[in-house]
Ligand SMILES: [Fe+2]
């Protein structure tokens with residue numbers, strides 16, 4: 001066999017071989033293979049370059065997107081924080097406003113009882129009795145809190161009643177009683193157009209606390225559950241406090257006499273369910289009374305001095 005090879009002067013030279021292999025052919029095949037590899041490599045280089053460009057574009061795009069989403073996350077976080085701050089501020093303002101309402105109500109209640117000999121304690125007892133009965137009735141903590149501040153306001157309208165009627169010892173004439181009744185509508189007028197639920201509650205109590213379960217009360221003669229529950233609660237507490245306290249027209253009545261009067265008013269003057277709750281828990285009410293009237297007369301002395309008032313005698317309650 002023969003094969004070609006380069007000699008020193010550049011001409012192909014035939015190099016004889018005796019191993020039976022055509023080295024020239026093999027060389028040519030290798031060259032062809034190399035050329036193919038080169039072509040494939042060039043193609044791959046182009047593809048790689050394309051891929052590199054695509055990858056770079058994708059990277060830039062995702063970087064932009066990431067930047068956007070990072071920006072959005074930061075904005076969302078800031079908005080959430082701002083909202084939290086606003087909510088905190090609003091809650092603070094709401095609390096302050098509620099405190100301001102409560103403060104105003106308290107001052108009005110003091111003003112309404114200012115002429116009375118026994119100013120502060122009636123307000124305090126009314127508040128504590130009403131809260132206690134409201135809790136026994138199952139009112140929510142918010143409703144109970146409203147009762148605490150609005151129950152002492154029930155007689156705010158007495159500001160508009162003349163002293164000679166307000167402090168009269170004996171029985172009121174019909175004309176005087178009609179004047180006295182106006183303290184409900186005067187109270188409602190003072191609290192008219194309420195801007196908050198707590199003032200609305202106070203308005204209802206001032207207007208309806210002399211309504212009776214059987215519809216024979218005043219000023220509107222509404223009956224049963226048409227009378228707002230807060231006014232029904234106050235009606236019992238106010239009666240209990242009036243009965244067990246000294247008033248211009250009466251001595252304090254003993255607890256059992258007072259309970260008897262309230263019991264007789266069950267389903268007539270008062271909500272029967274509230275009367276049941278009241279009488280069942282009378283010890284709690286007496287405890288409240290004793291804790292406020294520390295210097296008050298003991299039950300023994302009250303019993304010894306007890307006489308029916310002229311008003312109750314004439315009303316046939318004895
Ligand atoms: Fe009243």
Ligand SMILES: [Fe+2]
Nearest residue numbers: 122154155238
């Ligand atoms: Fe009262």
